[in-house]
Amino acid sequence: MAYAIIRTKKHKNFGSIKRCENHQCRKVEVSNADKSKSIKLLLGSNDFTAVMKNHYEEYSKTKKIRKNAVLGLEILLTASPEFFAENKSKLLAWVKENVNFLKKEYGEENIVFANLQLDEKTPHISAMVKPIDNKGKLNCSYFVGSKERLTKLQTDYADAMSCFGLQRGVAGSKAKHETIAKYYNKLNHLEELEQKIEEQSNALYELKKHAKPSPKC
Secondary structure, X not given: OOEEEEEEEEEOOHHHHHHHHHHHOOOOOOOOOOOOOOEEEEEEOOOHHHHXXXXXXXXXXXXXXXXXXXXXXXXXXXXXXXXXXXOHHHHHHHHHHHHHHHHHHHOHHHEEEEEEEOOOOOOEEEEEEOOEOOOXXXXXXXXXXXXXXXXXXXXXXXXXXXXXXXXXXXXXXXXXXXXXXXXXXXXXXXXXXXXXXXXXXXXXXXXXXXXXXXXXX
């Protein structure tokens, strides 16, 4: 059974947003990224921090920005690893549906960046949006301000991905919502574990290949 996976992270200052930009656009070294594989810009700009600064400079001329306001909402969109392993021919269609979901959920004008990352173990889409509500106000709570809204986000995303046979995790379960950071850490740990298993298997193969046969009695 493969699941549709969506995760969010709030950014309250431009320093945090810039660190996100550097990582997601590979402007810094990413240890678990395979440089031989690609990332592809889907929406917006790879310099989205500057875009957001310009937007909020204009915004602040007519509206007040609270000191602790969430300026950016980072989104991660992916699926269980086995989905991609078994449905390689569906990747482009999956990407298209995810782009449509982002536009519908957050408004195309709010999406300052989205890219497809194929250089890590599991393909995924990373995005950054300005949390501007339907009244034109900076209002992150409108999107993820309560447990109910997060639950609805999970359900809506799973519904959008159901055409690929992807399912939602159990609604109302006691499992805690993973942050983007925790999700990445889990993926990195799995990659390291798989690499160790492969290295041990190769070592065992070489050992068997060069081992002398036991003398016959």
